Amino acid sequence: MKPGGYVHNDWGPRELTTANTGRRSGRTRRDVPAVPARRGLVFEDATSGWVGELLRVERTAGMVVMVLEGRGGRTRTFPLGHGFLLEGRPVEIVDPATVRPSTAAPVAPARTASGSVRTAPSRARVARASRIWVEGKHDAELVEKVWGDDLREEGIVVEPLGGIDDLVDAIRDFAPGPQRRLGVLVDHLVPGSKESRIAQDALRLPGAARNVIVVGHPYVDVWQVIKPAVLGIDAWPVIARGQDWKTGILAGLGWPHAGQADVARGWQRLLGSVHTYTDLEPALLGRVEEVIDFLTVTG
CATH class of the missing domain: 2.30.30 (SH3 type barrels.)
Known part of the structure; x- marks a missing residue:
């Protein structure tokens, strides 16, 4: 793998760059x-x-x-x-023990759903050439709901891929460069997984070094980055191998699961339970912030 391009998950080492130093x-x-x-x-x-x-x-x-x-x-x-x-x-x-209590309660600044300080309204920023790619529509909707204000302020567009099996060809067609960077957010990015191998192959492409970042969370699907407590349950249902995952989750929750229409309604119900970043698992939060920093911090 060339220097500067890297795959990151919470179960292995990562290279520290401006993408994860909060600059x-x-x-x-x-x-x-x-x-x-x-x-x-x-x-x-x-x-x-x-x-x-x-x-x-x-x-x-x-x-x-x-x-x-x-x-x-x-x-x-x-x-x-x-x-x-x-x-x-x-x-x-x-x-x-060293923190002195304030004599007056501070006034908390207005914040976006991602926890960022909300800035004064400004003219819409022209979209950057850089992009965030996510695996599917549900990923894109969740990122938009929590980080949408930040992304509009930075002029970053989120695009769903429909899976990452063709990630190598998609990055080759995108032709990344210093002014055209790419951040990819992947489900189930764990050592030895199909997703991890695809990401490593993608980062060997010409132009990927220092211009492409692939990060991910360990969950099978983005549904699971919603904290179970938000749904009033102790843990997500465990789905047997070979069973359709989303259908099995809905069945385990006791929700309608007869077909694709029920899956769509189930997702909207799940999405509706998310209001701020505190409703999501830390394994996703840091990764999205990392991608935004990678695409917006210069130098």
Whole structure:
């Protein structure tokens, strides 16, 4: 694989570039907000990609550390400080014991569904030549619902591919370059998967190095990036191998599932349950922010 093009998921190493350092809109390390280490917050270690919920803060050997619980109940300990993402954005994690309570409650700025500070209305920006590609219509609708305001401000268009089996040919036809970059968001991007092999082949194409990024989440379908608690369930239904996945999910939820019309209605019901980024799994949040940064940060 050529330098600068890379496949990223939460189960393997990744190359750190401006695509994942949170530098959108000229942000520097000095501008990174300080966040007290509070139980229940979900952080991502920017170096290893570890994502976990903060269980507790410990003081040991003159250091203050936090314990994060990741997938499957596994835990890891990290020192407080820089190098972490909260809902896809860089933060400095600080000792809550050192944070002085404010005498007056601050007024929270108006925010978009993605958590960005909402800017004053401006003239619509002409679309960039760069694009975000997603696998299908449902992916595109979900990204639009949560990140639509950000994307319109940046002039970025999201296009569904209808699957990634033909990703190599599609990127070749797109002809990526420094002013024509491409971010691809893939379902089920895990080591050894068909999707991972296709992504690696795509990144070997001429022009892909430094101009194409392929990132993904571990879930079978974008439906699963919606937190189960948002739907009032403990976990997504487990679907047997060989069964149509979406039909099986709807059946497991006790929703109509007789045909494609029911699948379409089921998706709209799921999409309607999503209001802000907090309704989605961190495994997706960081990846979308990473793609937006990759397409908009220069230098």
